[in-house]
Amino acid sequence: MTFGIFLQAVGGGLANAAIYALIAVGLTLVFGVMRIINFAHGEFLMIAMYGGYFAWSLLGIDPALAILLVTPLLALTGMLLYSTVIRFALKVPEINQMAVTLGLSLLLQHLALVFFTGDNMLVTQPRATAGVVLGPVVIQVTHLIACGASLLLLGILYLVLKRTDFGLVMRAVAQSRDGAALSGIDISAVYKWAMAVGIGTLGVTGPLLVSILYANPHVGALFTLKAFVIVIVGGLGSFGGVLIGALIVGLAESIAGAWLSASIAAAVPFAILILVLLLRPEGLMNRSLAR
């Protein structure tokens, strides 16, 4: 592996890391606030990708602009999900909760198969094949846009969580649900908003990803597992953890792919997961469980 290829791998890995981080942040937010693991997370990404595709093919809107359309739709979907399914799932044992979201994941995949068929839908734009040259590294324009948008949104989310009352309320509920309830916070409203934001972030990633990849019923599943690895490595519920986790997974995967073979590179995120679970099971950014 030459130095140029190494830099290319680092560049690609960083771009991927930003995208993975944006996908994973919704998952960790929903878990942090509601303590529910949403196995259907990838399927909402898939819905957002189809949204981005149809905005382009039926309405002629550039997918990057379609974010403005798809994000509110996804946020609404998150709220709807809460009111119809998750609200009841919170009252049952954790195993049942997992079964509910797992079932939802399968349902959404198969509904997509029925409505859209299994064929890949591609967004073809001139910039889909353009590359930005930075020395020995070439980053595809679509990747750059996705990376930039991800970082922007992550920054906005951070500010919202740390600097606004809305964020404060959410962090309070994440810290102690009963304590927050006793302080007069409307828990179910916070839950609804947590789902809106958690699923809504996918509304940004979806249209950006569909320019890079393609839309089909199982495309969400490509990312669900990786998002889980990132969230667990970084620490369930931790925003900073998502950033660290995504950075580690994205870079490790990319460099391993350049240095070794694709099969080994695919195993690297899981090897990291195993290491973290053995040495620091609460995740890298969560306070140590050993008190």
Added chain:
Amino acid sequence: MSRDLNRRRLMQLAVAASVLPATAAKAADPLKIGVLVPLTGATAADGARLLKAHELAVEEINEAGGIRGLDGAKVELLVADTQSKPEVGRSEAERLISRGGATVLMGAWTSAVTIPSMQVAERYRTPYIVTSAVTDSITEQKLQFVFRISPKGSWAAKDVIDFIDFLRKKGTTIDKVALAYEDGPFGQTVSKGYKAGLPAKGIAIVAEETFRTGSPDLSTQAAKLKASAADLLLIVSYVDDESVLLRALAAQQYKPLMLGYGGGHVHPTLLKLGPLVEGAFGVVEWMEDVKKPASEAFVTAYKAAYGDAPLSNAAQAYAATWVAALAADAAASRDPLKIRDALRKIKLSSGPASLLPNDTLAFDENGQNIVGNVMSQVIDGQFVTVWPEAVASKPVKLPH
């Protein structure tokens, strides 16, 4: 549900037949052919196409009066969804044979699903016709009940090398070749053929990049391929990854000659990439414009029934279904062993099953059909057969 109804009806017929005089006419029991296709999961799009082809063949067989050797028995297709997963393929194969009563099985698209399901059929001593999988070892294990319509993956190398010679004679420079393939059994088997055959012809393989099926980012692989400065890029992958790879290569401003493999390349999705894929070659088992009467009849019937054009995998599925019915006809029996023996002897040079580009469809002592490939090229946004010149519908378009 319908299986239980069929069984009940069979029981009723059996009872009725036993009390009626032997000369009374009765409806002949259907010949049950089990078909394993991925209707859901990662390869669902291909599964839907395969099923359409199987169903078209069954419709034609039944409308022509069923299987003459079995007193006009109709063919009944038992469809099982493999969900694109090997373990489901295996359990569905078992279900079709032991509970469904299938006497012949066929399927199952990817090598990864075909291999375990064919092993089940072998264990149950039921013939299994492999429609599409190209992993060489499928017909190299001395299995007694496995037959394959599709060619071996490593044979593509021979056709590709002949085609490279053909291009070189026309003045194209091809001294350095790079390989980009998916790291599963499909990619490995085809690339093994390339790696064995190309150096022997003085063509250097300057790069070899693997990737997982379903990778969202192939930019590092694209960079390494560009660094190799190969004249020709041989791609072996499924269509999802090919779109990602071609875009990454374009971003790198690397435009080698490209040659993809099989149904994963000659696929309508790829044409959506437009100028990116213009001029790209593909080595494929069958093309819509192959000049054979059985092929033309198939294309017409498929388009009339379904509206869109059939792909190579549809042609193979169609041929396999007809072969199963013709074997049962020749054996005049529903016994899996007798059908297997008939499959060993079958030789078809005409009729609906002869649509593939070989003179005779027959299985050798390892159950392998000896069939070659044709070369397609994307010309003006359409896949066109350009080689061998005998079956080409347009001359090859050379780069400047």
